[in-house]
Amino acid sequence: MAFPSALPVPTDSDPRDAPVLRWGILGPGLIAADFVSALGRHTDQQVVAVGSRDAARASDFAQRFGIERSHGSYAALLADPGIDAVYIATPMSEHHANTLLAIEAGVPTLLEKAFTRTAAEARDVRDRSRSAGVFVMEAMKTRYLPHRQMIDTLIADGVLGEIDSVTAQYGFPIPYQAGSRLFEPSLGGGVLLDIGVYPLSFAAGLLGEIAEVRGFGTLTVSGVEDTVSAVLITPTGARGVIDTSWRGVGSGRAGITGSLARIDVDAVFNNPAPMSLVSADGRQRLGFDDRRHPGREGMVFQVAAMARYLRAGLTESPLLGLDESVRVMELLDELRHQVGARFADEN
Ligand SMILES: NC(=O)c1ccc[n+]([C@@H]2O[C@H](COP(=O)([O-])OP(=O)(O)OC[C@H]3O[C@@H](n4cnc5c(N)ncnc54)[C@H](OP(=O)(O)O)[C@@H]3O)[C@@H](O)[C@H]2O)c1
Known part of the structure; x- marks a missing residue:
């Protein structure tokens, strides 16, 4: 597939254009x-x-x-x-x-x-x-953001070729605070559930079936994990490389490499972010940068999507259905256990 002359238009870039709930x-x-x-x-x-x-x-x-x-x-x-x-x-x-x-x-x-x-x-x-x-x-x-919509189209159109790897990082320093929902096991604390879920869901969603996952991490004094780096491996050897941390100033960046081209998400990928499609020789680059919904305001796209799904009579999201939420939770369980964090009812 030849490198395209323009990026695809996001399938939904206006959350105002949705049924009102x-x-x-x-x-x-x-x-x-x-x-x-x-x-x-x-x-x-x-x-x-x-x-x-x-x-x-x-x-x-x-x-x-x-x-x-x-x-x-x-x-x-x-x-x-x-x-x-x-x-x-x-x-x-x-x-x-x-x-x-x-x-x-x-x-x-x-x-x-x-x-x-x-x-x-x-x-x-x-x-x-x-x-x-x-x-x-x-x-x-993250699943409903405009740059993610474009990623879907680029992959479906074969622009990337075979996906070889997905990388995603998300983290920021948070000092330990006893009793906070972030650090308290009885409140479901830990960096994986709080923010590690973003890179994990992103990588697993793009890679599909995961055959194996291996993680390394550190624990707080309360026994929840506060850093995790992991590799997810598909049956064909494609890799997801993810990192999440409450100890360092993370970039929040993500990337997808394919056999024909790559995508760089050039800022925090789980919010609306600038994105580039780069050709194999690095000479051609197409950029997308829509700043209308900065930071967490990007959460409005999932709301618009849900309003449309309800209007259509659906009982699950076609983009991230309940089986996928379960699969991501299974990967989170596995990683959490590998780094040594278990909730009281899991011991
Ligand atoms: N999408 C995003 O960008 C984003 C960002 C941050 C957090 N989150 C998610 O949003 C959820 C809430 O996070 P948050 O930071 O908003 O938390 P938060 O400020 O602590 O608020 C959580 C609320 O839950 C209620 N609650 C019910 N049972 C509770 C309990 N046992 N202990 C403490 N609060 C309890 C409390 O309200 P009442 O007691 O008044 O009912 C409290 O105001 C989490 O699932 C988190 O992962 C999402």
């Missing part, structure tokens, strides 16, 4: 605040209700963002007849129970990454979602 927020923490702000800035989605384990926290959050209704329990939020969908933004230890509650209430769910704490919990969520016919989607925002 009335959202409920379950767990009014840091990312929930970013979610509401980003939806307000870039979409016509409506956030109409918020639920907290504490009525005062729900009411404070509602006032801060001008949300109509606040609820003092997650069950009350999910029983609110005025919501079309719920965004679950609680620590990983709660994802399984919170999502089962949403499934029982019949409320379509966008569940923050990592999907669950363990693969066993992920399989249970998948099976119950399917048997109830209730939509559940992992909020793996």
